[in-house]
Amino acid sequence: MYTHLRLFLSIALVAATCIFSVPAHAEEPVQHKPDTVVDGINKAEQEIEHNLEHSEEKFDIGKMIMHHIADSHEWEFSHGVTLPLPVILYSADRGIEVFSSAKFNNEHHEYNGYHLIHGDSEVIKPVDESRTVYDFSITKNVASMLLSAVILILVFTSIGRSYQQNRGKAPKGFQSAMEVVILFIRDDVVKPNVGPKYEKYLPYLLTLFFFILINNILGLLPGSANLTGNIAVTMTLALLTFIVVHLNANGNYYKHLVSPPGVPLPLLIIMIPVEIVGVFMKPFSLMVRLFANMTAGHIILLSLFGLIFIFQSFAIAPVISLFALFLNFIEIMVAFIQAFIFTLLSSMYIGSAIEEHGHADHGH
């Protein structure tokens, strides 16, 4: 069964690459009426102004940093090498529209009644303000997430298969490399923190760890998408932990929220709001911790490289490159640590939710 899954996934990867080129055959835009002489002169004037604006641009480091950190409708691997990604829009009157984001490469970034607004983040807005349009596009972050999902599935199905084949024998090859990490997470993170019923939550926690790890590491490559630095992604991961904790929490957990053990009545009035805020603060801190660590790391690295362009001297480049190399090593360490901390805290929250009558501070 696994061989067919790998074959299917490889074909899916190739097919996805081909599908990205299909939107090039999208519908033609609305026809404009023919230009008059006045229109022609106006256009020439606009073009001269436009060229003047773009010819002598001072290096804007804020814009450069935001461009590399924010999401985008095309994937820019380096200057000039961009992969236009499909734009998928849904509106009540026009239904689903799919076209390539390369269609927005004209003068005013406008196509078929939609504007592509280049701000701090790219937004697609309809020209007619009254329509509501839902943007389901495959943006840079979505494409990066699909890529890392495919990588994870390929890696772990191959490891699963080699575990089945090497049953009773010593692991070899890639399987033995991943075994160290998997056993570390199982024995040092999940088992002590979740408690005796850890096996039920092990798939979720292992997936969480490897998903965050591989996306953190992929984000460090040049020309990559900053996926775990997108607060929507980290919010989803924190929400998943919240759901897992609260679906599996037993009566003890909920009882302790409204009556923490060993607290006298006057203090209870303060303790109950604190406990309830704590329920929401824990996933919120998970979300902000991962987002801030990844985004701050990228911003620091980009600022360092931007320094070279601000000073505009060749002499400063080797110094900054050495410093940036050092920082990149720290970022790799932070990538591992953040994945580990997210998994550790998630397992601690799950453990405290499914804990049985263990505390000695009840009095019963």
Next chain:
Amino acid sequence: MLLQMLLQATEQSGAGLAVFGAAIGAGLAAIGAGLGIGKIGGSAVEGIARQPEAAGAIQTAMLIIAALIEAVALFAAVICLLISFKL
């Protein structure tokens, strides 16, 4: 004297004061993180010096606590970033 300077700055461009506040906030957050993690590091190294066999457990605990402290400092840094980009 300082108040006079600040009042003049606010008169001419009020937005500059917000970014000034954000910069000071980020710096204070960095100081807080540095102090906290430094204290943890000091106690961890001291613990390892007293009992070298427990080095593994102490190192793990130190890394976890350092990451938690750093998270709080990064909350503050994110808010300062939001202020300076006026979101």
